[in-house]
Amino acid sequence: MLRPEDWDTWYGTLLRAFGGVDESDEERALWRGLTPCERSLGAWDGDELVGTAGAFDFRLTVPGGASVPAAGVTMVGVLATHRRLGILTRMMRRQLDDIRAWGEPLAVLTASEAAIYGRFGYGAATFGLTGEIDTSRVRLSVPAGTDDVRLRYADPVDALGACEAVYAGTVPMRAGMLARRPGWERLGVLDPESERGGASPLQCVVAERSGKVVGYTRFRVRPEWTDTGHNGQVVVQDLAALEPVAGAALWRFLFGIDLTTSLKVRGRPVDEAWQHLVSDLRRCRLQVRDSLYVRLVDVGAALEARTYQAPVDVVLEVEDAFCPWNAGRWRLSGDAKGASCTRTADAADLSLSARELGAVYLGGVSLSSLAAAGRVRELRSGALGEAAVGFGSAVAPWLPHGF
Incomplete structure (x- = not known):
């Protein structure tokens, strides 16, 4: 079990295992606050911490809408100097034994490398849709009632409570969704400059109908100019809506932002409705990638x-x-x-x-x-x-x- 006083060393080992790129103070503070030390493991070689693994305490929506306890396996890393010594296998063994003892029937994770976790019984269970849509040529047709939705810009932090209420309302709608514990809402507004890739600070637009917030999107805009004019890109971070018309209104907004010609989406539901609203699916350049891996512990x-x-x-x-x-x-x-x-x-x-x-x-x-x-x-x-x-x-x- 990880001692709280060892967290900085433990997290430093993790960052080194993932290439050694440091994080902002804001990111580091967020993950320190979210890390359950009593559910985390460290592998030591003498005085050197050489391996890490953790397990968040989640509740996962399953088919039928129930919210089931699930261990969110995370922060798994072994230093390059200690590969192929069985350290990962021993951590996985201890972790699954612990999860069973905690009475949690599921373990879930996202894999940095797809080939790693199958041997420990994890199977790829959800997939995410990625696309880069040519909004200069692709048009969006929206359903009746979309014009009844009012959109307005909001400060991402100030609107956090309203956005979290929308998110919570969507959690029972799809298997694979996570009911967020207190503190996890901050992940959605984490906005270090190092992660923007030349784009704007995080922006937020909320959708309202009958005076109630029924949807939101968070996004960035990456400006670009060429000899022939503007060529900017909208980068969507997240979008959630309680009603189809609210979702359609938000997508229409993102498609139509001035001075942009493309819209980048990542990790969206593979059956998301906007795919049936576009005029040319081929110009959306869609790809599907594995996302959540599931392991039945019981x-x-x-x-x-x-x-x-x-x-x-x-x-x-x-x-x-x-x-x-x-x-x-x-x-x-x-x-x-x-x-x-x-x-x-x-x-x-x-x-x-x-x-x-x-x-x-x-x-x-x-x-x-x-x-x-x-x-x-x-x-x-x-x-x-x-x-x-x-x-x-x-x-x-x-x-x-x-x-």
Whole structure:
């Protein structure tokens, strides 16, 4: 366990493991305040701290809308001088044992390198949409009622309370979203000059309808001029809305900011509605990237915590060498109202590893797709199709921000 007096050394080790670039005092103070020392680990070689790992105390929305305890694995690093000595494996072993002891059924993380965490049972469960939209040529058609939404600029810090209320209202709407603990709201308005990349300080516009704030966006503008005129870019940091028309109004605003010709978005939901409002999707230059990785620490509790969009009654043969308490057969019975998942000696219908179970848990990855890749085996004819529909989600899961 990390002692509070060792935090500066611990964080310095982490920064060195990630290249050694220092952070602003504001960033450092924020992460110091958010770090749960009692949930953090340090690996020592004599008097030298050579490895770090932490686990935030989160609640994660799962299919059906429940908010489930989840350990947010974070700040994992090992110094380059101590690679390939098993330090990461030992930290992952201790951490998952701790998470189990805390009674948290899920562990989640974002991976600096996609190849690292599969061997510890983490599967890529959500994805983010990135795009660079040519707003000089792409037009946006908005739904009826959009003109009823009023937009106004607001100071990002002054508007923080109203924006957080909007964010909190969106959390139950999508699996993968995090209910923010006190202090986490500051992450959204962290604005060190070193992170702006030549763009403006952070700006905020709120959307109001009937006198109530129903949406917001935070963004920067990167001015650029050429011999032929302006060529500026709008860089979106975040956008949230409680109503479709509020979201449409905010996107229309971002598309139309003066002296800009492109709009850069990153890590948005893969099914976000604006994709169906644009005049030319090809000129949005869209890419999809892995985002949240999920690990079931307690298979029974985790599968019982979510609902299933179609009735499912299936016996899963789970392989889990890293957390052997999960290995074996589990009967999952559930529907849109609830579920049970218990040990069984019945014959298995599907066989998969903990990694695949983590990938499909939030409904954004299909069991059928993994089966086509040879990573899920159907042992009873018809079981795969039934379970794949049940595990799916009408709305794509999404992680709104990193940690």
